[in-house]
Amino acid sequence: MKKEQKNQLHSCIGKPELETDVASDSHPPQPIITPCPGMAQVFRLSELKDATNGFKEFNELGRGRYGFVYKAVLADGRQVAVKRANAATIIHSNSRNFDMELEVLCNVRHCNIVNLLGYCSEMGERLLVYEYMPHGTLHDHLHGGLSPLNWSLRLKISMQAARGLEYLHKKAEPPIVHHNVKTSNILLDSNWGARIADFGLLSATEKDLCGDMNGDVYNFGIVLLEILSGRKPYDRDYTPPNIVEWAVPLIKQGKAAAIIDRYMTLPRNVEPLLKLADIAELAARENPNERPAMSDVATFLEQIVMDGLVL
Numbered sequence: 001m002k003k004e005q006k007n008q009l010h011s012c013i014g015k016p017e018l019e020t021d022v023a024s025d026s027h028p029p030q031p032i033i034t035p036c037p038g039m040a041q042v043f044r045l046s047e048l049k050d051a052t053n054g055f056k057e058f059n060e061l062g063r064g065r066y067g068f069v070y071k072a073v074l075a076d077g078r079q080v081a082v083k084r085a086n087a088a089t090i091i092h093s094n095s096r097n098f099d100m101e102l103e104v105l106c107n108v109r110h111c112n113i114v115n116l117l118g119y120c121s122e123m124g125e126r127l128l129v130y131e132y133m134p135h136g137t138l139h140d141h142l143h144g145g146l147s148p149l150n151w152s153l154r155l156k157i158s159m160q161a162a163r164g165l166e167y168l169h170k171k172a173e174p175p176i177v178h179h180n181v182k183t184s185n186i187l188l189d190s191n192w193g194a195r196i197a198d199f200g201l202l203s204a205t206e207k208d209l210c211g212d213m214n215g216d217v218y219n220f221g222i223v224l225l226e227i228l229s230g231r232k233p234y235d236r237d238y239t240p241p242n243i244v245e246w247a248v249p250l251i252k253q254g255k256a257a258a259i260i261d262r263y264m265t266l267p268r269n270v271e272p273l274l275k276l277a278d279i280a281e282l283a284a285r286e287n288p289n290e291r292p293a294m295s296d297v298a299t300f301l302e303q304i305v306m307d308g309l310v311l
Contacts, residue, residue, distance in 0.1 A: 040106045041118030085126035112164030114197040135188035154227045157194040159305045162298035164196035177212040181219035214288035221283030230261035251281040
């Protein structure tokens, strides 16, 4: 990251006069099932069918480019999420690719990632078993009618999601580019912690890797703007409807307060939210070379969270 960019980020953060711990939450901690690194359980197709009631629609949690995701209850009572590959995915893949992806997924372990618990490759089916995230997606809380998130949680989720992406970019082996960063791929666990989901395992050459990571940073900038404003990336109720075209000029003009979610009560000190807006503007810059690395975004978001937020 260039020195000028670091200076811009430092200028964004400063040292706000805050005291309250943003990570505090009224919900008691719940145990989270996570296997040892590199280990994944092999499931039988029959037990996953039973666990999902035969992959019935009422058990469906969502669907994406890979296929369908179902809520499942295993015979031992554990709640998990089962991702079932669709026919197109299976046709365009093969056993070798599946094995290679499994090898990578089994070694991806982080507290801000939805971790793999096991898999099934049987009778032409490709199924991946993941930790279950009981509080749904960030998208549903911001836009889908679920309980709104207070500012403390929004800041904590921003920081944790950034740490998850930083892990994929810098600490996973090989490095992983998400390719599809958005609020519906940020899930919330039993402790309201942010978990990155549905990251891609598309191969990228070393030459292309940096550019692809810059794309993740840009999309994360959009996520930050959504968290701050409460609006969708594209919304015809706003002019302009594109969130970046709407928010970034206001931030650059020193009018970031104008984009803060109007349905939320403002905290007594809005400075942390203004700093969040500055970081979002840097991440969403049109020129990829002007965007900070994910590790820098995570570090400065963490500083905001550590300083706290007075509600």
